[in-house]
Amino acid sequence: MRRLLTLLSFALLLPSAWDAASAASRSSALWSRLRTRGGVAPDTGWDREYRALRIHLPPSDPVGLVQLAPEGTPARERQYYFLQYALAPRLVLPGAAETFVVVHAPAATAGTLIDQAAFTLVDRVGDDFALYRRTRR
Numbered sequence: 001m002r003r004l005l006t007l008l009s010f011a012l013l014l015p016s017a018w019d020a021a022s023a024a025s026r027s028s029a030l031w032s033r034l035r036t037r038g039g040v041a042p043d044t045g046w047d048r049e050y051r052a053l054r055i056h057l058p059p060s061d062p063v064g065l066v067q068l069a070p071e072g073t074p075a076r077e078r079q080y081y082f083l084q085y086a087l088a089p090r091l092v093l094p095g096a097a098e099t100f101v102v103v104h105a106p107a108a109t110a111g112t113l114i115d116q117a118a119f120t121l122v123d124r125v126g127d128d129f130a131l132y133r134r135t136r137r
Contacts, residue, residue, distance in 0.1 A: 043082065049125045050086030056122050056131055057100055062091040064098035066113045068105035079104050104129040 057063060065083060069076035083102060084092045092102075096114050103110045106127050119132035 046082050047086050049128070050083050052125065053102065053123060053131050054087060056133075057087065057090060060090065061100065062093050062098050063087060064096050064101035065092050065094055066096050066101060066103045066105075067094075068109060068113065099134050101132045101134070102129055103132060 063083075065080060067076050067079055069079065080092065080094075083104075096119075100122070101114060101119065103113055105113055107124065107130070110130055114132060118134055118136050120135050122131040122133050124130040
């Protein structure tokens, strides 16, 4: 009787196992294709560049963030969250009231977003963003 129930259970589970096998095969093929490409994961460039700013920042002071992207847009939120993640445990606050401020704008327009007389450039990463330090209030 026990063998009959075991065979019956196996027969009931066979169709779902068959469906899972095809999905597992597709996943395995996709994983294999991704590994052979050898590419980096999306957005790791931003994370690496943002983390490079950490050497210039004090370990616990908040960091200001001034952005060119319009408020409420996905690009603005994405920049903020990536920076907050990369600079943790520092708190990233919007605006230029902090000692250190990250300006996320091309070099040509960065000067119009903050007071150039009050800040000095610490580090510029490409044409995407720069770190400034307040020299006077």
